[in-house]
Amino acid sequence: MEAKETGGDPGLFGQNSVTWQAHGDPMMWVAGIRALYLQALHPRAVRGVMQNSDFRRDAWGRLMRTASFVGTTTYGTTEAAERAGARVRKIHRVLGATDPDTGERYGVDEPALLLWVHCAEIDSYLHVLRRSGFPLTDAHADRYLAEHRHSARLVGLDAARVPANRAELAAYFARVRPELAAGDEAHEVDDFLLRPPTHPLLVPARELLWRRVARLAYDSLPPYAHQLYGRPAPAPATVTRRLRVTGTLLRAIPARLRWQLPPKHILRATARLGPAARPAPYRLARPAAIPDRPGEGRVD
Template sequence: MSSEPVQVDADDLGLFGPDSVTWQVHADPAMWFGGIRSLYLQALHPRAVAAIAQNSDFRADPLGRLVRTANFVGISTYGTVADAHKAAARVRRVHRSLRAHDRDTGEVFRIDDPDLLLWVHCAEVASFLSAVCRAGFPLTQAHADRYFREQRTSAALVGLSPEGVPGSVAEMTAYLRQVYPTLRRTADADVIYDFLHRPPVSGLLAVGARLYEPTVGHLSYSLLPAWARRLYGRRAYPAPVTTAAVRAFRSAALRVPGGFRIARGVEPAPVAAVRRLGAWAAPSAARLPGVSPGGLPET
């Protein structure tokens, strides 16, 4: 099952390929919690959140940032190599053109500052991994290390040097400890917190928003590490409630025919990849090294 047909072109396999940890993890529906969790986490960096507040149209386009991030992750994971590099070039071009000012010092800084890019990358991939593990995806320590190592490829897409990006759980933990003293709750972080709980949507979306806030919005916040929640100073759901809820969501979403979708008519990136490559490339926990056919870590 793990060896691809000989007729498949290397470009079609994408940057990671169907036998990577990334290929399996990024197809999991719990990634949506990870994506929102990452925005809460990113917002604790004063410059990163200032850049979002000063350059993003998230108030006018409430779902835009999350959907754009999801689309980029989908293309970079499941698209062809050419598609991934094309999408990355667009992202780098936008980043190069943007500036923001530090609310404390007044200094103008570039959005593509390497330290900021590194923070956003680490907050994102650490959140992805944490959310899917909390939701019950069967990853071992070795899988997690390999995932971070693979994600150096994603970091290179946005302009980072892979050698300077955490490539294991230990390195990611060390990085987060190093950056922790620079993190804090700011007025901009509060704006993001409120926005992620109550997006300013109208019409039928407003009806859904009332369900979204206590479920997806606050559940994603509750998935943050304790130190991040302390910085926000906001209550989270109890850990057992959070774990049970995200596992129930994942279990229900996995039963949705055709995969969990952003919107009606939008084909999930993993589904598109399987359509391009064939059924042998379908993401599955059983494809992970050292995982039994039933999807559980071997002991």
């Protein structure tokens, strides 16, 4: 079944894209935490974050800004998505970091760093969704990766150089693997994600809920990430079972309730395009042909 558009601007991806359906899933929050764990393993990339922001004081704000960017680029109008990308590029252009060992000063908008952040994020979204039971076939997965050459372009990357299918993404991670390490900054991110500062009255909730989610996100990392962090994960089958149980529980919450939470991009999209634009797994259509010129116009 394909959703019919009602004349509003469907944005960069369009309501028949894999991205439109997948990004409405609640397991995206677990995937986002996994992405932070993975991104922190690139010393130059995580250094750029730690030297330019007060991660511990504003971690929730950072997570919400990331969620808002993903929501805007997925469900917002084309103009809103382009504005969001322009803001990110403008911020990145003026930020830099210093290598404490060599004294080298470098920009956080180096293409290699932007590509790592992009690939770690998109891989995490795709991995957690599929492993938790969201019905994405291999063809859907390839289509999803091809679609996200658009989001890569928005942050300043050459879309043609971004992995556009599972094979290309696997080859990229194999190439970058020797550059990864769990330095002091990575362990600081790890420590924060397990024990984020919170009001004393909320500590029990943090221990009961947040740490379970953070551990699940960590456990879903690839084996080399566990080796670098120096903390083992349960057996893969156990992790997969926990992901599926968590996915089942979260997806049982009515969408109309989940979508009331900030940043509410899905509600605005359905108001703009009509109720048929509501994202849902059953709306996944057969993946269409991939555009010849990535990064230009919609993908559906």
